Amino acid sequence: MNTVSAVAALDGRPISDPAALVDVEVPVPELRPRDVLIDVQAVSVNPVDVKVRAGLDRQDTPKVLGWDAAGVVEAVGPAVQGLSVGDEVWYAGDLTRQGSNTRLQAVDERLVSRKPTSLSFAEAAALPLTTITAWEALFDRLGLEETSQGTLAVLAGAGGVGSIMIQLAKVRTQLRVLGSAGKAQSREWVESMGADAVIDHHDLLASVRAAAPDGVEYLFSPNTQGNVEAFAQVVRPFGAIVGIDDPSALDLMPLKSRSIAWHWEFMFTRSMFQTPDMAEQGNLLRRTADLVDAGRLRTTLNTTIDDFTAAGLREAHRLVESGRTVGKVVVTR
Incomplete structure (x- = not known):
């Protein structure tokens, strides 16, 4: 079975524990018809990451967190129409699926858009969720x-x-x-x-x-x-x-x-319930990208951790969990 590197949680232990987030190998995700496979370049850590990690019971399968990312489309499912291999994209993903703290992630194309061309992957990853x-x-x-x-x-x-x-x-x-x-x-x-x-x-x-x-x-x-x-x-x-x-x-x-x-307001409602208007999330990200590239919106990135490993993500979780961060914390590859 082909595998890919990822960072995962196995239970809800405190972030001070070195085993709170660990480096693992997980199967390369299989694509659903409308999925794109994304080579993740940067992720942002949000309070939802901290909340989900802290609330985990013991997991038989590693739980890959992460619901903010920017990366490059590596492959597309047979029903994908709006994105192509090589596109640079940003998205917030789906709470019911494995997250973005991995090398390769499968995401429904309706939740994804091309990222602003004027932003780096780190600057872009700060914004979607x-x-x-x-x-x-x-x-x-x-x-x-x-x-x-x-x-x-x-x-x-x-x-x-x-x-x-x-x-x-x-x-x-x-x-x-x-x-x-x-x-x-x-x-x-x-x-x-x-x-x-x-x-x-x-x-x-x-x-x-x-x-x-x-x-x-x-x-x-x-x-x-x-x-x-x-x-x-x-x-x-x-x-x-x-x-x-x-x-x-x-x-x-x-x-x-x-x-x-x-x-x-709960931004995962559309993906969680597969609502008929689920594509509105990709649409609003496209409109946001246009506003960013026009110079009307700016990234909210304030802290960058250049360490896409369990250690780097533990530090990001620690900062977010402190409740004292200003702007966004991003982990880059």
């Missing part, structure tokens, strides 16, 4: 358009999703954008992403009221636990909130009297 999340949150969940006005509060503005959401909102709407940050480095980063004002998520009520005395129409939340009461006070009546986290309990009743809508 967070861009899809931000795009779907803004334009699918909140229903924003190019003519949309008002104020959007982006919490964790220096994080992966927040960094690209600020940019997308400024480029594709007429919204005023507030980005939250704590430390000085995060504030500088949020400003560099294009936020109109920086708010402090440690003192959300006071800082939002200072920047937007009448409140905000829209709010993005990657950390909902214990914050719904505050959200109800800063979001205007008939406003809307989109969340991406997994709170253990969620009481939305404080939002009712103000008729504030709540939306969930």
Whole structure:
């Protein structure tokens, strides 16, 4: 059986354990009709990687993580139409399949697009998962358009999703954008992403009221636990909130009297349920690539680890798990 090198998890041990992620050999994936086989050149580590790794029970088969990548098409399935061998691509993959922490990965072509020509593989790998999340949150969940006005509060503005959401909102709407940050480095980063004002998520009520005395129409939340009461006070009546986290309990009743809508965004929904519009993820990545190449969006890469081994990926997981990273962490080959 032909095999390929990969980095995998065998159980949910802490990242400080050298066996939390290990170098393994896995079978070369067999292609489904609409799959492309990608020679992975760079991957980004996201909170979902940390969450899945930490929650693993003992695995009989190594679990290859990774849901952000850029690489080169090595082969195509018989029903593939939009991509060819040799294309440089980017994508976020499918939570139900083996991930991108491998030399060769099979991905449905509908989730893939050609990467921006102006970005390196590392710069490109920083963007797909967070861009899809931000795009779907803004334009699918909140229903924003190019003519949309008002104020959007982006919490964790220096994080992966927040960094690209600020940019997308400024480029594709007429919204005023507030980005939250704590430390000085995060504030500088949020400003560099294009936020109109920086708010402090440690003192959300006071800082939002200072920047937007009448409140905000829209709010993005990657950390909902214990914050719904505050959200109800800063979001205007008939406003809307989109969340991406997994709170253990969620009481939305404080939002009712103000008729504030709540939306969930989960970027794996389309691939997980094979929805009829699954190709929209590839489409939005193509549109994003055009915006990047036109100089309207920039990469959110901030930390590069040139070590595509278990050791390098353990370090990337450690950084992301710390919760103190600014921008994205990428591991390159």
